[in-house]
Amino acid sequence: MRRSWHHTQKTADHGRPKDTISISERPPSVEDRAVPGHWEGDLLFGDRDSQIATLVERKTCYVMLVKVDGKDSETVVNALIKRSRRLPRELYRSLTWDRGKQLAAHRRFTLATEIQVYFRAPPLERYRRTFASIG
Incomplete structure (x- = not known):
């Protein structure tokens, strides 16, 4: 029996990363862009089931593209993990990602590379911070 996509979504965080560290907990050197080695990443989807991970270094704006065979x-x-091993440890200190399920295995990434992964705040938290700063 076929079911709709909405029916298969059990909860709002179905497939989302768990035990995440928010970007608000990043070290101050990440925020002021004083030290290189802090990256922001995202996964781009193309046609014919193609994906590329983009990694942008926050201080220098250097961009790395990582071909990904699946999403x-x-x-x-x-x-x-494979791409991170190509860089010296000093040039890859942290990674910030959105809350997509593509990085649900972030703990394995951190264990394999010793690179801490931070995640963007959930939409409700961003909404609360925005209106708290206004009023």
Whole structure:
């Protein structure tokens, strides 16, 4: 029996990363862009089931593109681990990602690379911070 996509979504965080660290907990050197090695990443989808992970270094705005063979978390994390090993440790200190399920295996990435992963705040938290600053 076929079911709609909405029916298969059990909860609002179905497939989303768990045990995440918010970007608000990043070290101050990440925020002021004083030290290189802090990256922001995202996964771009193309046609014919193609994906590319983009990594942008916050201080220098250097961009790395990582070819990813699939959009599942294991494939994305494996590609990011492989790419991270090409850089010296000083040039890859942290990674900030959105809350997409592509990085649900972020703990395995951190264990394999010793690179801390931070995640963008959930939409409700961003909404509360925005209106708290206004009023």
